[in-house]
Amino acid sequence: MRLPAPARREQILDVSVQVFAHRGFHSTSMNDVAEAAGVTKPVLYQHFDSKQDLYMALLEEAGTRLRNAVRKAVTDATSGKEQTERGFKAYFRWVADDHDAFLLLFGSRANRDEESTIAIRRITAEAANAIAPLIAADIEGEHQEMLAHGLVGLAEGVSRHLVERGERFDPEVLGQQIADLAWAGLRAVHRNG
Template identity: 40%
Template sequence: MSTPTSDVDEVRPRGGRLPRRERRAQLLESALGVFVRQGYHAAAMDDIAEKAGVSKPVLYQHFPGKLDLYLALLDTSCDAIIDNCRQALLSTHDNKQRVGAAIAAFYDYVGSETGAFRLVFESDLTNEPAVR
């Protein structure tokens, strides 16, 4: 699976310590780019660590393994589309506008440059019960 090269594909320079929450967000963002571009099976923790600008031990401090990292991303991606659709449905009492808003929220999600929708709708890990 190949996607165009963008700023998201750039490797981060190795930097100083970040607070745990910020480091986790950085790792998830980097992993998203790698998983979207390469798929689960072809993605390597080395690639993710390099893209994030951290050592592999730092990556493993936050995520015990590749599947744990992938599942965290999958949860985040599913939560995003669900939350966006809920907000769209709650935005008005007019059913026609609610449907339009929900459809717009869905297409905004699928059209996002991050490609997060691929984790939800095009996973190459469908044999894994936790992913299903």
């Protein structure tokens, strides 16, 4: 079945995010991707310079979708607590909806070389930076950042556990719970620190 170039490009992105998400970067050959897309290898190279290039495009897209989802949710919240709740809910909604993208970025099969490591680290760092200001302002910056990365890890750990076991979950309920945990936890650190 023939497709116009832009459509084919989109289809390749759609298909390859699935393949890479489940088998990882190194275990997936360009032939695998091509086969999954119903074409042959050279077609891939008409749209992407290299395997790395294709992979980076996927990471970029996934990261953007995550960022937008959370940013949009957090925007019109008034209190810090509300931001936290909305943020986590939006995050888990993204995980539920964009399953393969989650696995691509944070799944344990996400084999990473130099370049992709940096890309993923950047995405994680962005998430952490978005969270950092929520943490009590009288904690010093470096510390804030560290705790923020902890909370990102918290959400990541929960999601990975659920997604990799294929368990269903309600993003609203889950988000509320984890937000509660995070919020109360942060206040405790604040008090005791």
